[in-house]
Amino acid sequence: MDPAAGHSPRAPASVSEVSPHATESACLLIADISGYTGYLAGVELDHAQDILADLVGTIVSALRPAFRLAKLEGDAAFTYAVTDKLDGSLLLDTIERCYFGFRRRRRDVRQASSCDCNACVRIPDLGLKFVVHHGTILRQRVAGHEELLGPDVILVHRLLKNDVVASTGLKAYALLSQQCVDAMDVDVSALGMRAITETYEHIGAVGLWVHDLDRRWREEQERTRVFVDEGHAAYRLDTPTSAPPQVAWEFVTTPGRRVAWQLGVTGVELIASGNRRGVGATNHCMHGENATIEELLDWRPYDYFTNRTTVPTPMGPVRFLATTEFEPTSDGTILHQRFAAPRTAKERAIMEQLSAWLDDVMRTSTARLAQQLEEELERRRSEATDEPELPRARPDGPLAGLSSP
Structure with missing residues (x-):
């Protein structure tokens, strides 16, 4: 400001x-x-x-x-x-x-x-x-x-x-x-x-x-990519926001931020070498006395991350891969959340029974997330100051025709 x-x-x-x-x-x-x-x-x-x-x-x-x-x-x-x-x-x-x-x-x-x-x-x-x-x-x-x-x-x-x-x-x-x-x-x-x-x-x-x-x-x-694409998604939800991918990534991946917007989450415990989020880390996402376990398999800031998620249910645990992708747009980000179907028939049946509940939780949580991102953007705009202009390459120089970074 x-x-x-x-x-x-x-x-x-x-x-x-x-x-x-x-x-x-x-x-x-x-x-x-x-x-x-x-x-x-x-x-x-x-x-x-x-x-x-x-x-x-x-x-x-x-x-x-x-x-x-x-x-x-x-x-x-x-x-x-x-x-x-x-x-x-x-x-x-x-x-x-x-x-x-x-x-x-x-x-x-x-x-x-x-x-x-x-x-x-x-x-x-x-x-x-x-x-x-x-x-x-x-x-x-x-x-x-x-x-x-x-x-x-x-x-x-x-x-x-x-x-x-x-x-x-x-x-x-x-x-x-x-x-x-x-x-x-x-x-x-x-x-x-x-x-x-x-x-x-x-x-x-x-x-x-x-x-x-x-x-x-x-x-x-050298790292292997693990990515749930649209063709392998048993469930998907796309959420637009005017926040840039970096800000959306911060709100989605930071444990303290998740507690504020994710429905039913009372705490997130990170278990990781050096306490750094990334491949090999595990999140214990607490829902009261129960915990959803998220093993991070791929981590590409601020493009996407993939985890192997284990959800406890009264009918038994359900395990599936989930990718959260941050697609940049001209006016913000589209947050793509995609879950692959569980591997076993029993887990697929349980997930099918829970599909309505899962969809409600996901939509309520992402609506909260989108609202909090808008509030954060407004706060940052109010505190913004002018920055120096960046130099530009000549339109007829050796980089002519190369798309902007």
Whole structure:
């Protein structure tokens, strides 16, 4: 929200305006395209700028709306999210999905370009890394633009200069400060992150954790897909919402959110390595004294997830596969929920008897979900501030004809 909204006319642009919110807790994230300085040597600058504009757009789009763009800094995007605590699963999902999208876009741009100039040929030389910190910020408007100020803003930028490559050999990574980890609800050591320490002038020693994104990319490529499509769905329900897939995903997958909209759910207990949601995790979805067990088999933020669900009934347990897909549309998302038929004749018979009850539960729950998503969107709109414009590739440049990221 514009700090001046509802107040007297704005002062001249040369005057700084301090946000009335004073200091706020925030997660600060910088996504930096690595290797760009070396890439510029001996390449065609106009083509290089088109490629940079396209890749930066891919990165910022993938980080939104969880993170807002504070500033574009050459080949880096400085973003932030105002929050006291961090949902570690959502944060890591956002970072990894952004990196995966960057890898795919880099490949697509290279394949789509018929140009054989150095700038286009050397696209694979470009990499991506992240630095993430949690601290306090002061938002201030300078010449009509919002600026973030404070020691933690300085620190997250200092983290870009580090010895991660030399000490670990990793080129694609997310570097999380200890303050960031302390604000998260996951066990980063159990997730395989490495602890390191960097020392900076006037700051001292800073504890950090390194997340290997190249390893996560390989795991993503090798993982088996488990997906219930329309042809194999014994039950399906499609729910439109104006929320983008990222926001819908947050409400559907976060245990605390589910309790608020899913009918009859009194609690969700997550059992997972490092307390991170994803493949191999199990949700115990409590309905009073009874629990529905959901084993996560596939996890593709913010596209879909699939679980093997076991539902206790008076006639015996029923087991089936369920996929929840988030289809992006021009004005939001269509949430597709599809259940495959149980494998045994007994379970199919039980599910048939429960079909009317199941349909009522699903429709009531998704109606609640859609309403809460609308309320959340309205809240976010009321707090929104202007973001810097993203650079655009020339319509007649080497990427002409390639669809937007």
